[in-house]
Amino acid sequence: xxxxxxxxxxxxxxxxxxxxxxxxxxxxxxxxxxxxxxxxxxxxxxxxxxxxxxxxxxxxxxxxxxxxxxxxxxxxxxxxxxxxxxxxxxxxxxxxxxxxxxxxxxxxxxxxxxxxxxxxxxxxxxxxxxxxxxxxxxxxxxxxxxxxxxxxxxxxxxxxxxxxxxxx
Numbered sequence: 001x002x003x004x005x006x007x008x009x010x011x012x013x014x015x016x017x018x019x020x021x022x023x024x025x026x027x028x029x030x031x032x033x034x035x036x037x038x039x040x041x042x043x044x045x046x047x048x049x050x051x052x053x054x055x056x057x058x059x060x061x062x063x064x065x066x067x068x069x070x071x072x073x074x075x076x077x078x079x080x081x082x083x084x085x086x087x088x089x090x091x092x093x094x095x096x097x098x099x100x101x102x103x104x105x106x107x108x109x110x111x112x113x114x115x116x117x118x119x120x121x122x123x124x125x126x127x128x129x130x131x132x133x134x135x136x137x138x139x140x141x142x143x144x145x146x147x148x149x150x151x152x153x154x155x156x157x158x159x160x161x162x163x164x165x166x167x168x
Contacts, residue, residue, distance in 0.1 A: 003067040003107055004033055021096075025103045032070050037062055068149045071107045078104070112151045114159070120147060121159050133164045 001009075007030055014023040041060035044051065051059070062070070078101045085093040112120070120143060124130075128138040139160050147156060 003064045003071075004030075004062065007033070007067075007107070021099060022103055025100050029071065029074055029104065032074060033062060033067055036066065036070055065149075068108065071104055072149055075101055075104050075108065109149050112147065114155070117147070117151050117156055117159050118163070120151075121156065121163055125160075125163065130164075133161065136160055136164065 007026055011023065011026045011030065014026055037060050040062070041056050044056055044059055078097045082094050082097045082101075085091075085097065121139065124139050124142045124146075125135075128135065128142050130136075130139050136157075140157065143156055143160075144153065
């Protein structure tokens, strides 16, 4: 079962059980996925005009990795909302966003611990031969494909900066 199929199944279950919050989160997530598929189909139609409509639709379906990117960006949006709502003193909305984030995190792969991220960063620094903070772009470029979906980019960036500052 693909992640998209799991989301569709969860929509049906949430509707049957009248779980409004889950239903809303799953529907928004599915809408994001369908939107990305539509964008992909449009690009494909421009790049390969010889494809039939049926073939276009088949090739524009998102693979699980692309669906995870969509889930990840939905989680990221909610994290940003939480910090904005906290600044505005809207604790009711903070709690709602946090609950939505927890629902979405069910689809994410298990996140790496800080120590695991540090190990990856150290290996990447050695691999690219980074000397100082000026080489951060090279390190991040080597790291992020390996850690995609498994670690927050902000956390990885922070860890890279910390390791470079300790060396100096």
